[in-house]
Amino acid sequence: MPDEVDRSVRTVHVPLGERAYDILIGHGLIESAGERLAQAFPGRRFGIVTDMEVAQAQLPRLTSALQAAGIGHEVVVVPAGEASKSLDRLGDVLDGLLSARLERGDLVVALGGGVIGDLAGFAAAITRRGMDFVQMPTSLLAQVDSSVGGKTGINAPQGKNLIGAFHQPRLVLADLDALETLPPRQFAAGYAEIVKYGLIDDEGFFFWLEENRANIFSGGPARAEAIARACAAKTRFVLADEKETGVRALLNLGHTFGHALEKVTGYSDRLLHGEGVAIGMVLAHRFSARLGLAPSQDGVRITRHLEAAGLPTEIGQIAGDKLPVEPMMDAIAQDKKVVRGKLTFILTRGIGQAFVERNVDPEAVRAFLEEMSA
Amino acid sequence: MPDEVDRSVRTVHVPLGERAYDILIGHGLIESAGERLAQAFPGRRFGIVTDMEVAQAQLPRLTSALQAAGIGHEVVVVPAGEASKSLDRLGDVLDGLLSARLERGDLVVALGGGVIGDLAGFAAAITRRGMDFVQMPTSLLAQVDSSVGGKTGINAPQGKNLIGAFHQPRLVLADLDALETLPPRQFAAGYAEIVKYGLIDDEGFFFWLEENRANIFSGGPARAEAIARACAAKTRFVLADEKETGVRALLNLGHTFGHALEKVTGYSDRLLHGEGVAIGMVLAHRFSARLGLAPSQDGVRITRHLEAAGLPTEIGQIAGDKLPVEPMMDAIAQDKKVVRGKLTFILTRGIGQAFVERNVDPEAVRAFLEEMSA
Numbered sequence: 064m065p066d067e068v069d070r071s072v073r074t075v076h077v078p079l080g081e082r083a084y085d086i087l088i089g090h091g092l093i094e095s096a097g098e099r100l101a102q103a104f105p106g107r108r109f110g111i112v113t114d115m116e117v118a119q120a121q122l123p124r125l126t127s128a129l130q131a132a133g134i135g136h137e138v139v140v141v142p143a144g145e146a147s148k149s150l151d152r153l154g155d156v157l158d159g160l161l162s163a164r165l166e167r168g169d170l171v172v173a174l175g176g177g178v179i180g181d182l183a184g185f186a187a188a189i190t191r192r193g194m195d196f197v198q199m200p201t202s203l204l205a206q207v208d209s210s211v212g213g214k215t216g217i218n219a220p221q222g223k224n225l226i227g228a229f230h231q232p233r234l235v236l237a238d239l240d241a242l243e244t245l246p247p248r249q250f251a252a253g254y255a256e257i258v259k260y261g262l263i264d265d266e267g268f269f270f271w272l273e274e275n276r277a278n279i280f281s282g283g284p285a286r287a288e289a290i291a292r293a294c295a296a297k298t299r300f301v302l303a304d305e306k307e308t309g310v311r312a313l314l315n316l317g318h319t320f321g322h323a324l325e326k327v328t329g330y331s332d333r334l335l336h337g338e339g340v341a342i343g344m345v346l347a348h349r350f351s352a353r354l355g356l357a358p359s360q361d362g363v364r365i366t367r368h369l370e371a372a373g374l375p376t377e378i379g380q381i382a383g384d385k386l387p388v389e390p391m392m393d394a395i396a397q398d399k400k401v402v403r404g405k406l407t408f409i410l411t412r413g414i415g416q417a418f419v420e421r422n423v424d425p426e427a428v429r430a431f432l433e434e435m436s437a
Numbered sequence: 438m439p440d441e442v443d444r445s446v447r448t449v450h451v452p453l454g455e456r457a458y459d460i461l462i463g464h465g466l467i468e469s470a471g472e473r474l475a476q477a478f479p480g481r482r483f484g485i486v487t488d489m490e491v492a493q494a495q496l497p498r499l500t501s502a503l504q505a506a507g508i509g510h511e512v513v514v515v516p517a518g519e520a521s522k523s524l525d526r527l528g529d530v531l532d533g534l535l536s537a538r539l540e541r542g543d544l545v546v547a548l549g550g551g552v553i554g555d556l557a558g559f560a561a562a563i564t565r566r567g568m569d570f571v572q573m574p575t576s577l578l579a580q581v582d583s584s585v586g587g588k589t590g591i592n593a594p595q596g597k598n599l600i601g602a603f604h605q606p607r608l609v610l611a612d613l614d615a616l617e618t619l620p621p622r623q624f625a626a627g628y629a630e631i632v633k634y635g636l637i638d639d640e641g642f643f644f645w646l647e648e649n650r651a652n653i654f655s656g657g658p659a660r661a662e663a664i665a666r667a668c669a670a671k672t673r674f675v676l677a678d679e680k681e682t683g684v685r686a687l688l689n690l691g692h693t694f695g696h697a698l699e700k701v702t703g704y705s706d707r708l709l710h711g712e713g714v715a716i717g718m719v720l721a722h723r724f725s726a727r728l729g730l731a732p733s734q735d736g737v738r739i740t741r742h743l744e745a746a747g748l749p750t751e752i753g754q755i756a757g758d759k760l761p762v763e764p765m766m767d768a769i770a771q772d773k774k775v776v777r778g779k780l781t782f783i784l785t786r787g788i789g790q791a792f793v794e795r796n797v798d799p800e801a802v803r804a805f806l807e808e809m810s811a
């Protein structure tokens with residue numbers, strides 16, 4: 064942490080009518096959570112859900128803060144990792160919350176990365192037909208992406224995130240200090256999602272990231288600004304389209320290729336989600352350039368930026384055996400339902416100019432992937 | 438079935454804005470479901486969820502109707518009985534729906550009693566973050582109570598219905614012919630919930646039931662009217678209070694005592710839910726009379742009516758060992774959270790005049806139960 068820590072708190076307001084809430088971004092938010100929660104939710108009890116790694120790295124800060132504020136709380140811990148987004152672990156969380164005798168007026172706190180946010184948020188959605196919950200995202204990806212928008216859920220054997228609910232938090236506390244214990248590879252993966260918001264529709268933000276990347280990675284003041292701008296961007300899309308029927312689809316820039324890569328690498332340590340998105344965004348730009356839609360220098364520029372952030376940008380950079388194209392095509396076809404022989408993709412006319420294209424020829428995608436995998 | 442079957446269909450409209458829907462009550466609704474669903478939901482596929490007993494008694498009617506209408510469908514069958522409202526059976530249903538490759542635009546059909554309505558409705562609520570669903574209630578209780586109001590869910594080891602969601606159906610088809618295969622004891626249990634609506638706030642309906650009970654039980658034209666009036670009554674309460682914060686509580690008339698009796702009999706065949714409600718409603722009236730709130734003849738009149746319907750009205754009529762009062766008191770205290778030493782109960786000033794009383798002395802309840810169990 065730098066010597067002079069910025070104590071200011073940035074707020075992104077999410078104006079969803081009755082369900083409006085604030086996203087607070089700043090240092091020391093876990094330490095001040097006791098006072099804040101006591102004031103916002105007087106007399107309520109809290110069921111904290113977290114994973115084993117975050118329990119080790121961050122939980123003591125939160126439990127002392129709640130203790131100091133005299134707030135009743137219980138803790139439910141699940142193993143770290145994507146495998147915890149399962150029906151079995153959901154059962155454990157529900158059991159923990161109900162055994163703690165939390166009432167419908169009490170709150171669930173999700174302390175962790177996107178896995179915990181999705182799992183605990185979903186548990187909150189269905190315990191006593193809907194309990195309030197607070198997101199305390201501790202990974203960069205969770206702070207800029209998964210904690211915003213109200214999507215919660217778990218995975219099924221048939222695919223990721225197939226079981227879940229829309230359930231908005233009552234408050235999001237994104238503590239910058241939590242990121243100090245986040246593994247650097249996870250930090251870089253979350254950064255890919257920040258870059259995404261620039262690439263979708265905010266060229267100025269992408270240029271700003273080019274200038275401020277080093278400061279963001281070293282924990283300087285630009286970090287808070289990057290996170291706040293990313294949250295604001297996601298909020299804009301969510302508001303435009305709360306139930307994801309239209310423009311919210313743009314948030315999937317880089318994700319169709321990315322998901323395919325995650326799938327063929329077995330959702331393993333070989334490729335983190337954000338790493339798949341980084342490669343996917345580069346591919347989306349190159350493919351758009353190939354179709355004559357976007358200038359190819361934009362792809363080069365994005366590649367350079369992501370590389371500098373320590374992210375992979377080529378399929379060939381993924382550790383392990385060469386990845387076959389056919390299973391990627393299967394994954395793409397499953398992900399984005401082929402309609403009358405055509406695929407839907409987020410393509411682009413350049414940095415900050417992404418759009419939804421429903422008329423993509425699967426054969427063009429296959430040929431492109433063959434080349435990119437060569 | 439009587440010779441002259443009434444082919445008219447009664448409709449109760451539930452005006453919930455964007456989520457408005459109709460409850461249709463009539464003969465042959467399962468046979469005509471193919472046309473109706475094809476028209477209301479063109480091009481969609483259907484995942485039918487049912488239990489083994491209903492699969493035997495009613496499913497063939499539905500699958501032939503869908504086949505005849507050329508509607509794609511898959512069937513998921515769970516064991517009959519309350520035990521299927523579990524996380525494990527929910528997992529089976531989710532697995533069945535997802536393996537059938539139902540898309541978010543497709544629909545779930547709940548064909549069965551309240552267990553299936555609650556389980557399948559909840560599965561629909563959380564599959565792909567919310568699929569549409571159609572209720573086809575086949576028990577009397579489901580037709581007049583559980584299929585109306587949008588509550589869905591399952592049980593937890595900690596208690597009934599602790600896990601769930603509010604999720605309104607798109608359509609309710611209450612086929613009177615389905616009741617032909619319902620065991621008579623189940624029919625009577627469902628009837629107790631019909632009587633409840635009269636006792637809460639509609640004295641005229643209770644008098645009408647007194648006149649028409651025999652016709653309702655024999656499957657005459659009064660049956661459809663009783664069901665439609667009960668649905669309309671429940672709809673009124675649901676609309677007044679969709680998320681159950683106020684007047685909807687009146688629907689719990691007889692249920693605090695009833696739940697306590699169900700709990701001490703282990704939710705077994707010793708006492709069906711509706712039977713517990715029958716005894717509970719009599720107790721609520723007697724207890725109110727004891728407190729000087731209601732005329733004691735009303736209790737007598739209700740007892741006579743429920744007895745004539747083949748329902749139990751006394752704790753002592755429950756088969757098996759004498760039930761101890763202390764565990765009943767524990768169940769009551771858990772059900773209705775003691776606030777500053779006082780219990781909340783639905784009491785009454787007479788038939789059709791129920792109200793919420795938050796100031797009931799637990800000792801008075803205990804003394805009353807001691808006497809009623811003697």
Ligand SMILES: NC(=O)c1ccc[n+]([C@@H]2O[C@H](COP(=O)([O-])OP(=O)(O)OC[C@H]3O[C@@H](n4cnc5c(N)ncnc54)[C@H](O)[C@@H]3O)[C@@H](O)[C@H]2O)c1
Nearest residue numbers: 116117120143176177178201202204205209214241244245
């Ligand atoms: N709901 C949404 O809108 C949405 C959006 C994007 C992603 N997601 C989901 O988010 C998940 C990915 O989130 P993620 O990348 O945060 O994964 P994650 O929650 O698994 O966290 C990554 C790893 O970092 C550890 N960790 C997190 N914070 C830490 C900290 N402060 N100190 C030390 N270790 C820490 C975790 O224990 C874990 O091992 C996926 O399941 C994805 O589907 C959801």
Ligand SMILES: NC(=O)c1ccc[n+]([C@@H]2O[C@H](COP(=O)([O-])OP(=O)(O)OC[C@H]3O[C@@H](n4cnc5c(N)ncnc54)[C@H](O)[C@@H]3O)[C@@H](O)[C@H]2O)c1
Nearest residue numbers: 490491494517550551552575576578579583588615618619
């Ligand atoms: N969601 C709500 O608002 C609400 C309201 C009241 C009750 N409930 C729930 O409803 C459930 C009780 O419903 P129920 O009494 O319908 O129980 P149920 O679904 O178990 O049905 C009772 C029995 O009758 C059988 N059956 C149903 N229809 C039949 C038919 N037409 N022919 C032959 N057999 C048939 C079933 O297989 C079962 O064995 C409970 O779980 C209760 O919590 C929910």
Ligand SMILES: [Zn+2]
Nearest residue numbers: 256318336340
């Ligand atoms: Zn992503």
Ligand SMILES: [Zn+2]
Nearest residue numbers: 630692710714
């Ligand atoms: Zn009931």
